Amino acid sequence: MMNTRYVHGYSDREALRLNDQADTLDNIIHNDTIFSKDSLVLEAGCGVGAQTKIIAKKNPDSNFMSVDLSEDSISEAQKLIKALNINNVEFRQADIYNLPYKDETFDNVIICFVLEHLHNPKQALNELKRVLKNGGKIIAIEGDHGSAFFYPDSKYAHSAIDCLIQLQRQSGGNSNIGRELYPLLNSIGLSGISVSPRMVYVDASRPQLVEGFIKNTFTAMIEGVGEKVIKQGIVNRSNFKKGIKDLYRTAQPDGVFSYTFFKGYGTKN
Numbered sequence: 001m002m003n004t005r006y007v008h009g010y011s012d013r014e015a016l017r018l019n020d021q022a023d024t025l026d027n028i029i030h031n032d033t034i035f036s037k038d039s040l041v042l043e044a045g046c047g048v049g050a051q052t053k054i055i056a057k058k059n060p061d062s063n064f065m066s067v068d069l070s071e072d073s074i075s076e077a078q079k080l081i082k083a084l085n086i087n088n089v090e091f092r093q094a095d096i097y098n099l100p101y102k103d104e105t106f107d108n109v110i111i112c113f114v115l116e117h118l119h120n121p122k123q124a125l126n127e128l129k130r131v132l133k134n135g136g137k138i139i140a141i142e143g144d145h146g147s148a149f150f151y152p153d154s155k156y157a158h159s160a161i162d163c164l165i166q167l168q169r170q171s172g173g174n175s176n177i178g179r180e181l182y183p184l185l186n187s188i189g190l191s192g193i194s195v196s197p198r199m200v201y202v203d204a205s206r207p208q209l210v211e212g213f214i215k216n217t218f219t220a221m222i223e224g225v226g227e228k229v230i231k232q233g234i235v236n237r238s239n240f241k242k243g244i245k246d247l248y249r250t251a252q253p254d255g256v257f258s259y260t261f262f263k264g265y266g267t268k269n
């Protein structure tokens with residue numbers, strides 16, 4: 001089954017972008033994604049396995065059940081994990097709103113870059129909480145497009161970013177959900193909630209992030225929705241192209257780019 005509401009779509013280019021994003025951000029967002037030995041972990045919305053391959057390798061003594069709505073993404077993820085000889089992951093097609101698991105099945109749950117796409121993130125989190133054991137943790141990781149700033153500044157670049165925010169809103173999602181993680185985790189009654197900002201700061205002294213983040217993750221994501229937002233009349237082609245050009249401009253030797261992800265932890269008890 002294909003989830004047509006996913007704004008970035010399910011193309012090969014998007015799969016590549018998700019993998020670039022995960023590899024680039026590994027140390028920033030997963031440095032502390034560590035589960036105790038023998039944990040059974042649900043990864044909700046695993047997509048093509050871009051995070052799966054990182055968290056499963058980091059936690060060789062845990063077992064992962066990774067689910068996604070898209071069967072095509074699941075089969076991509078399966079191929080990737082097999083090619084990498086990772087043996088502690090099982091995949092299953094499932095809807096986060098209606099998980100095929102009994103109450104209190106998992107020791108921990110992780111959900112990364114998915115809540116922003118959902119029309120009812122609170123309902124989804126409640127379903128994740130249902131399948132979590134008492135004492136278990138939910139880890140939620142999200143971006144927030146309102147956190148992007150850069151040099152040289154450009155109104156066209158901001159307006160191109162805003163196009164994705166609007167498109168996401170029209171599909172029932174929220175590109176600025178990072179700032180809402182604390183209230184969301186609080187609203188489902190978790191305890192010991194802690195949210196940490198994970199800033200990605202890029203200038204020419206960090207060439208890997210110039211390629212991996214400015215170009216291949218962030219600008220590729222905005223560029224990827226170009227045809228959709230132009231077709232929907234959210235922006236005209238010429239202004240959108242200027243915005244993309246100005247985003248790439250920040251990857252020049254005198255350019256600077258900053259973006260903040262948010263990682264939240266909360267415990268069920």
Ligand SMILES: C[S@@+](CC[C@H](N)C(=O)[O-])C[C@H]1O[C@@H](n2cnc3c(N)ncnc32)[C@H](O)[C@@H]1O
Nearest residue numbers: 018045046047050068069070095096112113114
């Ligand atoms: C941006 S991708 C993130 C994938 C992966 N977590 C990563 O970070 O690379 C969002 C994923 O959420 C999945 N998704 C959206 N709604 C879902 C739902 N109701 N149930 C399960 N998966 C869903 C989409 O199919 C897509 O694979």
